[in-house]
Amino acid sequence: MDRTKLRWNGWGFAAHKDELAAREEVWAWLAGELRMPALLATPARPLEDVELPPGALSAGDRMALAAIVGVDRVRDDKFERAFHTRGRSTLDLLTLRAGDLSAAPDAVVTPRATEEVLAVLALAAEREMAVIPFGGGTGDGVAAPRGPFSAAIALDISQMDRLLALDPVSQIATAQAGIAGPALEKALAAKGFMLGHYPEAFEFSTLGGWIAGDGTGQAANRYGSAKDWLASAQLATPRGLFAAEGPLKDLLIGSQGRFGVITEATLRVRRLPVVTGQRAYLFRDFASGIAAVRDAAQAEIPTVLLRLSDAEETRFWHGYSQAGKAKGLAARLMRRYLDWRGFGEKASGLVARFEGEATSVSRARRDFAAIVKKHGALSFRVDEPWKKSAFFAPYLRDSLLDRGVGYDAIETAASWSKLESVYGAVQGALESAIAASVPREGAKGVVMGRVGPSTANCANLVFTYVFPRALKNDVEQAAAIKKAAMDAIAASGPATDRAGADVRRAVKMALDPKGVLNPAA
Numbered sequence: 001m002d003r004t005k006l007r008w009n010g011w012g013f014a015a016h017k018d019e020l021a022a023r024e025e026v027w028a029w030l031a032g033e034l035r036m037p038a039l040l041a042t043p044a045r046p047l048e049d050v051e052l053p054p055g056a057l058s059a060g061d062r063m064a065l066a067a068i069v070g071v072d073r074v075r076d077d078k079f080e081r082a083f084h085t086r087g088r089s090t091l092d093l094l095t096l097r098a099g100d101l102s103a104a105p106d107a108v109v110t111p112r113a114t115e116e117v118l119a120v121l122a123l124a125a126e127r128e129m130a131v132i133p134f135g136g137g138t139g140d141g142v143a144a145p146r147g148p149f150s151a152a153i154a155l156d157i158s159q160m161d162r163l164l165a166l167d168p169v170s171q172i173a174t175a176q177a178g179i180a181g182p183a184l185e186k187a188l189a190a191k192g193f194m195l196g197h198y199p200e201a202f203e204f205s206t207l208g209g210w211i212a213g214d215g216t217g218q219a220a221n222r223y224g225s226a227k228d229w230l231a232s233a234q235l236a237t238p239r240g241l242f243a244a245e246g247p248l249k250d251l252l253i254g255s256q257g258r259f260g261v262i263t264e265a266t267l268r269v270r271r272l273p274v275v276t277g278q279r280a281y282l283f284r285d286f287a288s289g290i291a292a293v294r295d296a297a298q299a300e301i302p303t304v305l306l307r308l309s310d311a312e313e314t315r316f317w318h319g320y321s322q323a324g325k326a327k328g329l330a331a332r333l334m335r336r337y338l339d340w341r342g343f344g345e346k347a348s349g350l351v352a353r354f355e356g357e358a359t360s361v362s363r364a365r366r367d368f369a370a371i372v373k374k375h376g377a378l379s380f381r382v383d384e385p386w387k388k389s390a391f392f393a394p395y396l397r398d399s400l401l402d403r404g405v406g407y408d409a410i411e412t413a414a415s416w417s418k419l420e421s422v423y424g425a426v427q428g429a430l431e432s433a434i435a436a437s438v439p440r441e442g443a444k445g446v447v448m449g450r451v452g453p454s455t456a457n458c459a460n461l462v463f464t465y466v467f468p469r470a471l472k473n474d475v476e477q478a479a480a481i482k483k484a485a486m487d488a489i490a491a492s493g494p495a496t497d498r499a500g501a502d503v504r505r506a507v508k509m510a511l512d513p514k515g516v517l518n519p520a521a
C-alpha cells in the first residue's frame, strides 16, 4: 500500500469522498441532536503549516541503518515522520489535527526481511535508539518516547506483507506480520481459505498489529480473536530470533511491541463459507435483545456476528439514514404498526450473520429464529452486504471532526450476570462527562451502546459517543470523557493482575535488556 496516498492526520485514503461531507440535511439534523445552533467548518491544520521537532538521528546512525535496509528505506521527510507520529484513535487525530507532532519518530525504517529486522534491533540496542514497531498505525502505542534515547525510529513492517505458506490439509497458514487485512484475506481466498478477523480498522491494520494490539474482530463469534487463531509466531528481539509457542505466544497478545517485533505468524484458517446470510431483528427493549443474544451464545448456535444496538444507537442511526428525507406513506404506516406492537422509543435493533455449509447455516438460522421469537422480536430482511457498512465509521469520524463534532468509542467485556450493570455504569459516566464538557449551555452528546461478540460466559460491550467539541481544549475534553468511561470500567472489573505484570517485566528484561523496544507503550 502506498502510504503517501493515505491521510497523515485522518482515516484511510486521502482521495476518499465521504458521503456525509456533502449532505447538508444531515448536518442540520445532527446540530439538532446535539442542541447546537449550527455545526461550522473546523478544518485540520495542513502539513505545510505544522512544525516537526528536529530529527535526532545522527549521520553515523543513519548510515548504519541504511547499510542494513538500503538508503531509500531510511526516511525522515515530513510526510513519513508525520504519518508515523501517532495511531488513529480520536485522541490521536485531535492531537494531529491541531498540528502537534511532538511524538514524531526521528526516522522511519522499512525492512523487507526478518534478518533486516534483527540487524536493526541489534544496532538499536548497541546505540540506545528506541524502536517502535509499526504495522498499520491504526492502534495505540506507536508514539515515540521522550527520554534517554539517542533517537527514536519507527520500524514500519508493512512491506513484509506476503502469505508464505498454506497447508490446506491441516488448515494452517503462515504470513508475514506486516500484511494488511484485505491482502491477507485475498491471498487466502485465492486458495479457498479465510481467517475472518474483521476489526473496524480491517482495511488498514496488519496481522502483527492484531496480535500485539489484542483486539476483537466483528465476526469473532465464529472466527475468534488472536488467542484463538494464532498457532505460533516468530519474534525478532535484540537478543535474536524466538519461535513464540505456548506461553510466550500468549504473552505476545496485547504486547504492543514491547517484547520484540513479530515478523511472521502461523494461523488456524478455515475454508471459505459456502453460504452466507444475514437478518435484522427488532426487540421491544435492549434487555430482551440481551437475553436473546445470551440464549443463542449459550445454546452454541454458530452465528458469525450478532450485533445488538441499544435504543439510542438504534434511534440515532435510523435518524441519520432518514435525515432530510420526506416520510412516505409506507414509512408512516410502518411507524404506526411498530408503535401499536410496542416497539416504541425503547426498541433495540440486532443484526445477525450466518456463514458456513448450507445445512449448518439453515439450522443456525432456524434455531436463532426460534430464540428471538421467544423474546418477542420482529424479523426483517437485510439487503446491504455486511462488509459495506462494517468499515465505514472511521471515515465518517473525519467528516464529523471537520465540523466541530467529536466521535469516539470505547470497548470492554463483561460476564452476562454483570453486563447490564457495567452497561449502565459506563453509559452514565459518559453522559455525565460529556455534559460537563460541552461548549455551550444546553448542548448535549449522544451516547450509544451495543453488545458485540459474545461467548457462553460473557460479551463485548462497545460504546460510541458523539459530542460537540470544546474547540479550545478538545484534546483535554476527549481525554476526560474517555477517562470517565475507563474509570467506570475499572470500578466494575477485576483488580489489577500484579503477578501477570511481574511476569511481563521479567520477559521484557530477558528479551530486551536495554529496554529499547517501544518504551512509551
Ligand SMILES: Cc1cc2nc3c(=O)[nH]c(=O)nc-3n(C[C@H](O)[C@H](O)[C@H](O)COP(=O)(O)OP(=O)(O)OC[C@H]3O[C@@H](n4cnc5c(N)ncnc54)[C@H](O)[C@@H]3O)c2cc1C
Pocket (backbone or CB within 6 Å): 087, 088, 089, 090, 132, 133, 134, 135, 136, 137, 138, 139, 140, 141, 142, 157, 177, 178, 198, 199, 200, 201, 204, 205, 206, 207, 208, 209, 210, 211, 212, 213, 214, 215, 216, 217, 218, 255, 256, 257, 258, 260, 261, 262, 263, 394, 518, 521
Ligand atoms: C477507527 C478505529 C477502529 C478500530 N476498530 C477496532 C476493532 O474493531 N477491533 C480491534 O481489535 N481494534 C480496533 N481498533 C484498534 C486497532 O485498529 C487495532 O488494535 C489493530 O489491531 C492495530 O493494528 P495495526 O496494524 O494498525 O497496528 P499498529 O497501530 O501499527 O500498532 C499497534 C501496536 O502494536 C505494535 N505492533 C504493530 N505491529 C507489530 C509487530 N509486527 N510486532 C510487534 N508489535 C507490533 C505497535 O508497536 C503498537 O504498540 C480500531 C482503531 C481505530 C482507529
